Amino acid sequence: MTVGPPPAELHLSDHPKMTTAPPGPNSRELLAAQSELEANTVAYPKKLPIALDSARGATIRDVDGNVYLDFFGGIGVANVGHSNPYVLEAAKTQQDDLVHTIDFPTEARVEFMEALDDIVPADLSGSSKVVFGGPTGTNAVEATIKLAKYNTGNDALVGFRGGYHGGTSGSLSLSAWSSYKSDYAPLLPDVVHAPYPYPFREDRSPEDSAERALEEIREIVAGKRSGIPEPAGIWVEPVQGSGGVVVPPEGFLSELAAIADENDVLLIADEIQTGIGRTGEWFASDHHEFTPDAITLGKAVGGIGLPLSATVFDESLDTWGPSAHAGTFRGHVPAMVAGTRAIEYIKEYNLLERAVELGAYLEDRLREAADGNPFLGEVRGQGALVGAEFVTTEGVPDGDYVSEVQRRCLNKGVIVWSGGVEGNVLRLLPPLVMTDEQARVGMDIVVDTVEAVAADRTA
Ligand SMILES: Cc1ncc(COP(=O)(O)O)c(C=O)c1O
Structure with a gap:
């Protein structure tokens, strides 16, 4: 198969097409069945009350036949579009042959690691x-905590305010979302959260904030008064995604890398949301003059939403032995x-360039x-990860505004x-295969809606 079909041919036709107000009757039935059976932890359908039928490219169909334009992209999973046939066909063929290997080698495994080595940030490439x-x-993320502790012999961890790294104990310890953690304390000890530069919220210049x-x-x-023992690593999102698309000022990450280096502490870039274009x-770290010691990958790395995560790190850190990090589903x-x-x-369709173009259009x-x-x-973003932050006239974060727009x-x-x-940032991260026309039609609706909510608030 040649690398195709091209992005323009990936989508469901007729979009957006609304045949019934969501949630339609079929969605309501499935939503009710879900809430009967599934735990209260279900969150997404509470904001977007629909049940899904199918998705292609940058379009999603619900079970009532409504077709939506997707500016959500499975929170950064569907970079090459939902059910991209070039990706899907190969995965199906592999499934016929072999699915589970723990960590026995296969051609597919080696090819994948070679493909990753080719695209990882500069100094990791060739030695990853x-x-x-x-x-x-x-x-x-959990793997990086072990990697950092093992290699440095230190225990303390440094994360950032507003950072999000996942829902298991170590990652949650590094995350700064207090409401996600408060019922589960104590998590890991000796974790400290530094301020992430957030010029808008701090009302400072980007330079002062950094x-x-x-x-x-x-x-x-390096200080003696921080209250933690020596740290093993610093975990940073090169753009805070869940934290509200907070893009660090130029120079911040390279200076952070210098601090880590001078103090023999690992710098781990969490590229789970920002990675794969x-x-x-390829990675948000590439926008800056630094190479992290390790990067974490998830979401889009499995192509079309197949479950996969990986940690890529410099070979000099590969000091541990067999089963130092283990698991039944090791790939x-x-x-x-x-x-x-x-x-x-x-690569074939220059989707890196497309991400820049698409993101610039959304921001405009x-x-x-x-x-x-x-x-x-404020409107901000990097490539096709775009945020618009809403506040009340008193400057208080306004999550209700965003919920209403949604x-x-x-x-x-x-x-x-x-x-x-506070949920007050409208976050857009569409599949990178979204066409100009889809972006225009979708953003006409988004812009009209943002304006209509403002008009209602000032009426
Ligand atoms: C930067 C970052 N790290 C880690 C995670 C956790 O990934 P997962 O939800 O796949 O466990 C997320 C999820 O949103 C994320 O955005």
């Missing part, structure tokens, strides 16, 4: 090692095939919606998501 531990992003954060990090890592480079082979194919597809349109809107505080957009056939600890 991969560890697979479990199918979801948080598993990759300098303030770096000062604190120096104090935490989302921000217009799902069809997901690895899908991952390799997704990388090929991104949101800025249009910000014009004269007292509630839209609800109204859904009714008009556009799926958007939120971000930020």
